[in-house]
Amino acid sequence: MERTLIKDTLNKVGEKVKLLGWVNTIRDHGKITFIDLRDRSGIIQCVGQDLPKFGAESVIEITGEIKNRPEKLVNENLKTGKIEVQIENLSILSSAAEIPMPLDNDGYDIEESVRLKYRYLDLRRDRMAYNIRIRSKVANFMRKWLIEHDFVEIETPILTKTTPEGARDFLVPSRLQPGNFYALPQSPQQYKQLLMVAGFERYFQLARCFRDEDPRKDRAYGEFTQLDIEMSFVNQEDIISLSEELFTSLVEEVFPDKKISQSPWPRISHKDAISKYGSDKPDLRKNKNDPNELAFAWIIDFPLFTEQSEEDFYHGSGSAKFAPSHHMFTAPHPDDIHLLDTDPTKVRGLQHDMVLNGYEVGGGSVRIHQPEIQAKVFDLIGFSEEQKRDFEHMLTAFKYGVPPHGGIAPGVDRFTFVALGEPSIREVMAFPTSASGQTAVMNAPSKAAIEQLNDLGILIKKDK
Incomplete structure (x- = not known):
């Protein structure tokens, strides 16, 4: 029997299916156990008796018949809330240990290092x-x-x-x-x-x-x-x-x-943006509490040069007074050459910054x-x-x-x-680097083996 994705069970009432996925939740009511099974396409309730023991997030295979739920047990919050699977056979493909953090919320309140x-x-x-x-x-x-x-x-x-x-x-x-x-x-x-x-x-x-x-x-x-x-x-x-x-x-x-608040997008000179908004990344949303409003804008007419800083000198810009405000390949306005x-x-x-809701996005x-x-x-x-x-x-x-x-x-x-x-x-980002510069999961950077360093002709200088 071929696998059926959960999203495709809606039109298979009365049919036998094979489902594969993760155990989202388990509710054991004695003889009857309810399992919310999750795959990449959705969640569906599965009902069975005398099932083997396993924990949440275990990977299982279920075969069973798709049936309509009793009307009083319909879950309107679930796309598959009008149906369920009567489990005929269940196999544990991979048991999961106790999960180190809750997965049933948005995760914002969990320490980022743990996430x-x-x-x-x-x-x-x-x-x-x-x-x-x-x-x-x-x-x-x-x-x-x-x-x-x-x-x-x-x-x-x-x-x-x-x-x-x-x-x-x-x-x-x-x-x-x-x-x-x-x-x-x-x-x-x-x-x-x-x-x-x-x-x-x-x-x-x-x-x-x-x-x-x-x-x-x-x-x-x-x-x-x-x-x-x-x-x-x-x-x-x-x-x-x-x-x-x-x-x-x-x-x-x-x-x-989402709705773009103004089209064509406003075009604002760098000078006007600073004088009017105090920023070259102005947030032009009419209602900043509206999560669906997108306020794009263009910032143009930047100065070609800025005052040089110590950081510019560090990067090799010499001892001159000027540093490129964008980069050294940006063309000057033809009227200013x-x-x-x-x-x-x-x-x-001739620089242009794309601004969205107060952020430079390009x-x-x-x-x-x-x-x-x-x-x-x-x-x-x-x-x-x-x-x-x-x-x-x-x-x-x-x-x-x-x-x-x-x-x-x-x-x-x-x-x-x-x-x-x-x-x-x-x-x-799937696997971002932390604010301290460590990669998710792999925890790079890490020390190199002496053999690797010797192969590259590198000697690590130790601080006294």
């Missing part, structure tokens, strides 16, 4: 299973929509080169080239621009990105996924319009109960495609000749015909957690 230690159990709770499935739908919709709009999905390397362009890198030692290191990509920024040089014109990928930066509720430590998009022969309006169309369609398809020579702080960048820009302007920006942020050589591949590529191009990179996890109204980005 992450037993994440495979935490994901059994209804809210978490729903969140992970919604995130999957979000990613699949993005991929399908972009392919239908003539984009090409291209994967870029995970092992790449460290460059001083943002947060701290995660370094990976090379065994074949002792003393040299790869870096995990903070974003595919340079690769996607090189793909525009290559002539693909419309690129995307669901890119894994790695940044050694402090976590926040809207930012996971270590790694995250972004929808990386780049297009050739476009201006800022083209990028904004396409992104707005994509996310409006996504909300309609994946979040049908002359100010690069006279007053760089007044130059506006950012992008039109890129510099003229080698002479890129070189000038490098000079303004204080790059030494040695640091410029780290980007020689980009400057060389730009000698061979590069189209005007730009893009955006919304965070998949970040958008999903805001759209769902969750308190933390970790609530939509």
Whole structure:
């Protein structure tokens, strides 16, 4: 007999079925035992006599007949609440030990360290299973929509080169080239621009990105996924319009109960956002108590440069006065290019941030495609000749015909957690890293064996 999913039992009254799943609850009334059986599709009540002993969350197989419940025993809170299974045979496939935390609630009040230690159990709770499935739908919709709009999905390397362009890198030692290191990509920024040089014109990928930066509720430590998009022969309006169309369609398809409060989305200059809202991530919801309101906005006309900080210096930006406010590949506003020579702080960048309910959920820009302007920006942020050589591949590529191009990179996890109204980005990630930088379940990072370190030519320096 083939397995039947619980959701398919509704049209099988009077038929014998085989069900497989987890024991959600057990209610023993002496001779008669009631079991709520759970699989990926739902829950159904099963009734039997003289059953073997097992605990909640055990994995079992049941065969039996689907019957209508007596009218007075119908459970309107359950999709299968009008039927039940009369158990004819029950087999225990895997007994479960006592569960270390309750799974029948939303889990918000449980210590996060416990939830992450037993994440495979935490994901059994209804809210978490729903969140992970919604995130999957979000990613699949993005991929399908972009392919239908003539984009090409291209994967870029995970092992790449460290460059001083943002947060701290995660370094990976090379065994074949002792003393040299790869870096995990903070974003595919340079690769996607090189793909525009290559002539693909419309690129995307669901890119894994790695940044050694402090976590926040809207930012996971270590790694995250972004929808990386780049297009050739476009201006800022083209990028904004396409992104707005994509996310409006996504909300309609994946979040049908949600309503976008204003369309077209408001466009606010960085200066006006700061003066009017005190933030470049304003929450424009009309009713902040409405969980179904989504208030998107675009923040534009950012300053191209900010005052340089010690952190910029740490990352190799030299001793110059300026640091890129977005990144060093963002194009200056065409009306402000002359100010690069006279007053760089007044130059506006062609940067655009996508804001949702008070969170930045994506950012992008039109890129510099003229080698002479890129070189000038490098000079303004204080790059030494040695640091410029780290980007020689980009400057060389730009000698061979590069189209005007730009893009955006919304965070998949970040958008999903805001759209769902969750308190933390970790609530939509299957195996997130904790605020202290430890991975769920596996508890990385961990010490390496001496043999591994010797193989890589690495000596760990111990503090005195």
